[in-house]
Amino acid sequence: MKIVFLDAATMGEVSFSSIRECGDLVLYPTSSQKEAMDRVKECDVLIINKVPVTRELIDSAPALRLICEAATGVNNIDLDYAASKGIPVRNVAGYSTESVVQSTFMHILNLVGRASVFDAYVKSGEYSRSGIFTDATVPYHELAGKTIGIIGMGNIGRGVARVAESFGMKVCYFSTSGTSHCTDYPSLSLEQLLRESDVVTVNAPYNARTAGLIGAEELAMMKASAVIVNAGRGGIVDEAALAEAVDAGVIAGAGADVFSSEPLPADSPLLKVRHKERLSLAPHVAWASVEARQRLVELIAENIRKGW
Numbered sequence: 001m002k003i004v005f006l007d008a009a010t011m012g013e014v015s016f017s018s019i020r021e022c023g024d025l026v027l028y029p030t031s032s033q034k035e036a037m038d039r040v041k042e043c044d045v046l047i048i049n050k051v052p053v054t055r056e057l058i059d060s061a062p063a064l065r066l067i068c069e070a071a072t073g074v075n076n077i078d079l080d081y082a083a084s085k086g087i088p089v090r091n092v093a094g095y096s097t098e099s100v101v102q103s104t105f106m107h108i109l110n111l112v113g114r115a116s117v118f119d120a121y122v123k124s125g126e127y128s129r130s131g132i133f134t135d136a137t138v139p140y141h142e143l144a145g146k147t148i149g150i151i152g153m154g155n156i157g158r159g160v161a162r163v164a165e166s167f168g169m170k171v172c173y174f175s176t177s178g179t180s181h182c183t184d185y186p187s188l189s190l191e192q193l194l195r196e197s198d199v200v201t202v203n204a205p206y207n208a209r210t211a212g213l214i215g216a217e218e219l220a221m222m223k224a225s226a227v228i229v230n231a232g233r234g235g236i237v238d239e240a241a242l243a244e245a246v247d248a249g250v251i252a253g254a255g256a257d258v259f260s261s262e263p264l265p266a267d268s269p270l271l272k273v274r275h276k277e278r279l280s281l282a283p284h285v286a287w288a289s290v291e292a293r294q295r296l297v298e299l300i301a302e303n304i305r306k307g308w
Contacts, residue, residue, distance in 0.1 A: 002063075003304065004043035006031040006051045011070065014293045018301035019047075033057070040064065045304055053077040058085060066090065066308045068300050071287075073205065073233070090303040094155060095295040096287040100231055101159035103286035104201055107229045107255025110280045112199070114140040117277050141225075144168030149197030151190070151213070152204025152232060153182045160201055161185060172196065176204045176213070194221040199229070206233035216241035222251050229255035231286045234262065243269035246278045255280035 001023030008016075009029035019025050028039060031051055040046055040061035046053070049070040055078050058064060067082060069091040082089050110116055117138055121127055127135065148164045150157045153173040161171045161184070171185040172193055180187035190213070194200060200222065204210050214228070215238040222228065228251060230237045239260060245251050256270065262284055264270065273279055 001044045002026065002042055003045040003047065004028070004040055005047040005070075006036050006039060007049050008047075010049040011293055011297070012288065014290075014297050016297060018298050019304065022301055022304045036060075047300060048076070050076055053082070055081045058082060058087065066304065068303050070296060070300060075206070088308050090306070092296055092299040092303065095299055096289070096292040097155050097159055099289035099292040100156050100203070100286045101163060102289070103257060103282065104156075104160050104203065104229055104231045105163055107231070107257070107280045107282070108143075108199055108201070108227070111227045111229070111253040111255055111278075112141055112143060114138055114277075116280070120277075143199070146170070146198035147172060147196055148199045148201065149173065149188070149193035150185075151193070151200065151202045151236075152176050152210075153180075153185070153187075154203065154205075156231075157201075157203040158182065158184075160203055164199075169199070176207075176210050178209070190218065191221055194218055195223075198223065198226050200226065202228070202230040202232040202236050204232045204236060206235050210236045212236070212238060214238065214242075216245070219245040219250055224249060225252050227251060227253040227255070229257075229280075231255075231257045234259040240269045243273050247273050247275055253278040253280070255282075257282045257286040258284050 003019060003023045003025045005027050007030050008027040016025060031039060036051055036057055037060040040057060042063060043061055044063050045066045045068060046061065046064055047068045047070055053067060053076060058081055064087055067077060067087055067089045069077065072091055072093045074089060074091050077089055079089060121135060144167060147170045150160055150173040153175060157173060164171050172188050173185055174190045174193045175187055213236050219241055242254055246254050
């Protein structure tokens with residue numbers, strides 16, 4: 001059985017031994033659409049992360065029996081056409097929950113605790129020249145007693161809620177599905193959540209309900225002292241509106257791990273923000289702790305072993 005992974009570089013340094021045990025594994029770091037069509041000609045199992053699996057690509061793989069998504073979202077795959085060919089598609093869910101929760105709080109703590117500002121102050125030598133043991137000129141705030149509003153109360157949202165409670169925060173959430181299954185915390189309308197929260201986190205998938213969910217109008221509903229972190233999907237938060245809101249002081253700051261176009265274009269409004277200290281940005285790595293990536297490999301192997 002030939003197994004082809006078209007964009008294995010997205011996995012970084014991990015052991016693929018469990019997948020190799022399933023068959024003859026061929027790893028390609030990256031693949032253009034043209035390269036992909038040539039590389040799948042003899043494959044039985046196709047693994048992809050972000051490479052689009054189009055009708056044309058599927059037709060280029062006459063032996064194809066299984067498509068494995070190395071992620072949770074499968075919007076890069078023509079699911080209807082795969083189904084018409086009798087080719088099952090298997091994704092992996094839950095492998096990165098702890099990683100995304102941790103990364104969400106990395107951004108929150110950086111923004112609220114002003115970590116990058118203090119780090120730059122010390123490394124610049126200004127602290128050494130100051131003649132005083134501290135710097136009380138840059139205000140930062142405690143999370144205890146503050147309200148966190150979580151957009152999307154799935155497994156990741158629940159994880160964020162648990163950590164928030166350990167900081168002494170009050171938790172509320174907005175159900176992007178329209179069904180408030182979680183009864184542990186108050187379910188609010190989006191407007192009420194934005195108006196009441198000191199920290200807003202986006203931990204929702206991208207779909208018809210969440211596309212463009214947070215724009216200029218929604219950001220204006222937030223407290224001027226509040227911050228928002230998007231560790232869900234790009235396209236949920238309007239990046240141009242976010243950049244403007246951060247620079248204008250409509251909100252105190254923002255964190256983003258995901259973007260509508262990835263990698264982030266060099267002309268992105270987020271890279272032109274004047275008050276860069278109000279931004280905490282990461283290159284879509286919230287899912288990618290060492291542990292999460294290895295779990296992902298093991299679960300892909302499990303999906304292959306299930307057969308078709």
